Amino acid sequence: WGRVTGERSLIDSIPNGVVPRAKVLTIDTMNPTVKNVEYAVRGPIVARAVELEKELSEGMKKPFAEVIKANIGDAHAMGQQPITFFRQVLALCSYPELLNDSTFPEDAKSRARRILQSCGGNSMGSYSASQGIDSVRQDVARYIERRDGGVPCDPDDIYLTTGASDGIMTMLKLLVCGEGVTRTGVMISIPQYPLYSAALAELGAVQINYYLNEEKCWSLDISELQRALDEARHHCNPRALCIINPGNPTGQVQSRECIEDVIRFAAKEGLFLMADEVYQDNVYADGCQFHSFKKVLFEMGPEYSDTVELASFHSTSKCYMGECGFRGGYMEIINMDDEVKAQLTKLVSVRLCPPVPGQALMDLVVNPPQPGEPSYDNFIKERTATLSALAEKAKLTEQILNTVHGISCNPVQGAMYSFPRIIIPEKAVKEATDKGQQPDMFYCMKMLEETGICLVPGSGFGQKDGTYHFRMTILPPRDKLQILLNKVKEFHQKFTKHYS
Amino acid sequence: WGRVTGERSLIDSIPNGVVPRAKVLTIDTMNPTVKNVEYAVRGPIVARAVELEKELSEGMKKPFAEVIKANIGDAHAMGQQPITFFRQVLALCSYPELLNDSTFPEDAKSRARRILQSCGGNSMGSYSASQGIDSVRQDVARYIERRDGGVPCDPDDIYLTTGASDGIMTMLKLLVCGEGVTRTGVMISIPQYPLYSAALAELGAVQINYYLNEEKCWSLDISELQRALDEARHHCNPRALCIINPGNPTGQVQSRECIEDVIRFAAKEGLFLMADEVYQDNVYADGCQFHSFKKVLFEMGPEYSDTVELASFHSTSKCYMGECGFRGGYMEIINMDDEVKAQLTKLVSVRLCPPVPGQALMDLVVNPPQPGEPSYDNFIKERTATLSALAEKAKLTEQILNTVHGISCNPVQGAMYSFPRIIIPEKAVKEATDKGQQPDMFYCMKMLEETGICLVPGSGFGQKDGTYHFRMTILPPRDKLQILLNKVKEFHQKFTKHYS
Structure with missing residues (x-):
């Protein structure tokens, strides 16, 4: 043979x-599906940024003194300080000898004791249950109930995850089946966060694009959902609808009405809803408010709340915490079939458990210091300072970018990014196309080489044909952000002049 | 439509x-492939153990006072203490204010400073590079060079992972392609650690079983590899060979000769080698020694070291550390095609990065206190105590189990488990079969209900038809382990009597 x-x-x-x-x-x-995976947020432009940093550190001369990575929502890397209370508890959990140290506040100690008591052998070094530590899931459930005005939450519906990405990937994995026209299709917004397209490529599922309306501040139109779905039904089996709210990369915050419409649409069309709500505390614009899909679903009554299947995702990486490195997160599963849930539990058990320090941190996020506790005032002070600074930077970004001829930027209502539209002159489009590059990749690469600013081209997130964008975080400190935005302005003007 | x-x-x-x-x-x-996944280490018997714990805590009367989970290599949960130095550094990294605390030793502080300097914004809350923190990968490379007597290691070949499971899953994912008779087949030992069968089921790859020789202390025969491979070539495309050394669940330690033979076999047959070496410090038996596949490969000369593709895996979860909850690990990739490596780097970037506290811990494992540093003596004392206790418990387990008529246990040369063969009487086999249960699942379930001891049936790892086993960790404290083993003995005698 x-x-x-x-x-x-x-x-x-x-x-x-x-x-x-x-x-x-x-x-x-x-594996051919791996080859199809693309992930722009850490793509070639970031690889080049890392090279440039190295070249700078080796003394090579550049037209800039430092590389500024505004490509990724990495708050601490941009100088945001961690919440003191969270880090105190993590230190106590890491080295419980510190429980005898009188300089640590009592509320930090009591949180640490509770977490350690839930760990095998009172150690964060033990595996937890695959679904996550029981007491943490209970705290998550109570947090969701408070957040959603009393809508009940069952800790058994909570799965702790290795960041939100892990939960999203796992849910998509459950949903994928069929071949050819019966292959699972998943609806994602365009622009999207490229985890979605990467996960769908890896799983060999069909990506169904629905376009957000840039003219209406990146809002979601049900008629566009319907168009995308109807077209997709010709070639695949659409089974899930993914929403990111507040939006990444687009920063819009969905209205309650819009969420209701989406839920009605999912119910009517038989779609599993996936709500990526990792920016739930990042809402800045006047008149905007975060509404969780869970809450709206339950307020729509049993016709919906008893039937519509929903997974919602949260994380320790964003909001005022910005603790990306700990890879903490959770998902809540609503109306999932019991047999499927058992399969989900089995599937997550193969990876044993999410990292326990990340679980501990998630616990602190959902159970922060309360009024009357010694750490409360400082916690509120730190949280407010971070969120106000972000709100101010969201405004500043929009303002400065909109002063540039050829750049137009929607209000950054929430999340951590601006996603302005840029006009790229015909000549530059041609030069890029001749090089086999996307025009906005060409633009961003030039900007990186000339200014040291690392942005992600809009083509990495998807955009309407013939339009160009970039994603830029609002995370750098205010002064630095202002300098950054002015450099972007100068670059754009120079670039436009050069190619006109 | x-x-x-x-x-x-x-x-x-x-x-x-x-x-x-x-x-x-x-x-x-x-997803039908998810349904095919099985993971015995956290299967139905563990679910029942958790239920029993709950029933006990609710005051329900049982024939035992506590449930003892000897099903999983979870050292801290069994009372093993973390290494003080590691936890001091983790506390310092979590809450850098402690760098001003004079009670922390200077070497812990300097390690913490080095780790923090490698983190964006000097915070473990930042994302790291997807492949892992540069300085940690450098430390891993130096560790491997020391371990392997100077065989060179390139930090660029190191990928930090979320525990070893994550790395193994990622490597298998790269390898899977084809359909029908061209579908990728992967050779795994039987008995195996069920991560492998679970991963292969999820990826829809073909599992190729090769049997370890229980009569020769679970050694690996090349003739058996050849038999398994030749048969598999009729129905799939065998592309990889997985080895666990020291063995899980079987505890054998491979000889240098055996490893050479395996490498020659892989070279001859065109197989990608995957060496799961997470128990590399867990070697107890006289005359046994850990040899890394990397070292043996390089000592075999360029004919092999320039060509054989190898991925080897390590973790913070086992050895003397037992830090499972941190999900730290790394893999080293040898002779991987450059284009494939670029694809690997892209693939891991979608998950952003492994948990940073786990990366920090991996750094400490590969760069522990050195002679002359203040924490050195205590580190050596703690490490030695843990490893000697494990060696003693390995011996004790073998001794007591072999006193039982109907149980035979190979020496536990390494790793953390015994995997004794048990004789199950015909009548019990029949009763189990009538219930649609595997006979050893039936046996283990009875033991759990009667004694509170939670073991994993051999059928969860695979075994020769008609033979039965269980896996039991050697991790409980010595006194408890002795009681446990005697309970197993009593149960086995009672069970055998009942069904004879």
Whole structure:
């Protein structure tokens, strides 16, 4: 019986050791779905930014003194300070000897004791239950109930995750089946956060694009959902609808009415809803408010709340915490079929458990210091300072960008990014196309080389044909952000002049 | 255009709200590969153990006072203490204010400073590079060089992971392609650690079983590898060979000769080698020694070291650390095709980064206190105490189990488990079969209900037809382990008597 790959037979016919063996794993023989994965937020432009940093550190001369990575929502890397209380509790949990240290506040100690008591052998070094530590899931459930004005939450519907990305990936994995026209299709907004397209590519699911309306501040139109769905039904089996609210990269905050419409649409069309709500505390614009899909669903009455399947995702990485490195998160699962839930629990058990320090941190986020506790005032002070600064920077970003001819930026109502539209001159579009580059990648690469500012081109998130954008975080400190925005302004003017 | 699923059309013909909507996601419409996943280490027997714990805590009367979970290698949960130095550094990294605390030793502080300087904004809350923090990867490379007697290691070949499971899953994902007889097959030992079978099921790859030789202390015979491979070539495309050394669940430690033979076999047959070496410090038996696949490969000369593709895996969860909850780990990639490596880097970037506290812990494992540093003596004392206790418990387990008629246990040369063979009487086999249960699941379930001891049946790891085993960790404290083993002995005698 011969071998399946031709290459090996060839090699075998040559005396051993004379020519190098062919690789087992090559670009042609690797998993094709992995090849289809793209992830712009850490794509080629970031690789180049890292190179430039290295070149700078080696003393190479550049037209800038430092590389500023405004490509990713990495708050602490941009100088945001962690919440003192959270870090005190994490230190106590890491090294419980500190429970005897009188300089730590009592509320931090009592939180640490509660977390440690829920860990096997009172150690964060033990595996937790695969679904997450019981007491943390209980705290998450109570947090959701408070947030949603009393709508009940069952800790058994909470799964702690390794960041929100992990939960989203796991849910999509459950949903994928069929082949050809019965292959699972998943609706995602365009522009989207590229985790979604990457996950769908890896799973071999069909990506169904629905476009957000840039003219109406990136709002979601049900008629556009319907168009995308009706078209998709010709070639796949649409089964899920993903929403990011507040939006990434687009920063819009959905109205209650819009959420109701989306839920009605999902119910009518038989779609599983996935609500990515990791920016739930990041709402800045007047008149905007975060409404959770869970709350709206339950307020629409049992016709919806008893039937519509919903997974919602949260994380320790965003909001006022910005603790990306700990990879903490949770998902809440509503109306999931019991047998599927058992399969979900089994699936997550293969990875054993989410990182316990991330679980501990998630616990602190959902159970922060309360009025009357020693750390309360400082916690509120720190949280408010971070959120006010973000609100101010959201405004500043919009203002400065909109002073530039050829850049138009919607209000950054929430989240951590601006996603302005940019006019790229015809000549530049042609030069990029000749090089086989997306015009906005060409633009961002030029900006990086000339200014040291690292942004992500809009093509990495998806955009209407013929339009160009970039995503830029609002996270740098105010003064630095202002300098940054002015550099972007200058670059854009120079670029436009050069290619006009 | 009609909908693809029949169910929805049925529901649509009934007035809205009168009958509950059909679920979008059901056991019949979910991802079929997920359904095929099994993971015995956290399977039904553990679910029952958790129930029993709850019943006990609610005051229900049981024939035992506590449930002892000897099903999983969860050292801290069994009372093993963390290494003080590691936890001091983690506390310092979590709450850098402590760098001003004079009670922390200077070497802990300097390690913490080095880690924090490698983090964006000097915070563990920042994302790291997707491949892991640069300085940690450098420390890992130096550790591997020391371990392997100077064989060079390039930090660029190191990927930090979320525990070893994550790395193994990622590598398998890269390898899977083809359909039908060209579908990727992966060779795994039987008995195996069920992460492998679970991952292969989820990826839809073909599992190729090769049997370890229980009569020869669970050693690996090349003739058995050849048999398994030759048979598999009839129905799939075998591309990878997975080895666990020291073995899980079987505890054997491979000889240098055996590893050479395996490498020669992989080279001859064109197989990608995956070496799971997470128990590399857990070697107890006289005359046994850990040899890394990397070292042996390089000592075999360029004919092998320049060509054989190898991924090896390590973790913070086992050895003397037992820090499972932090989900730290790394993999080293040897001779991987450059284009594939670029794809690997892209793939891991979608998950952003492994948890930073786990990366920090991995750094400490590969760069522990050195002679002359203030924490050195205590570190050595703690490490030695843990490893000696494990060695003693490995011996004790083998001794007591082999006093039982109907149980035979190979020496626990390494790792953290015994995997004794048990004779199950015909009558019990029949009763189990009538119930649709595996006989060793039936046996373990009875033991759990009668003694509170939670073991994993051999069928969860795979075993020769007609043989039965269980896996039991050697982790409980010595006194408790002795009581546990005697309870197992009593149970086995009672069970055998009952069914004879």
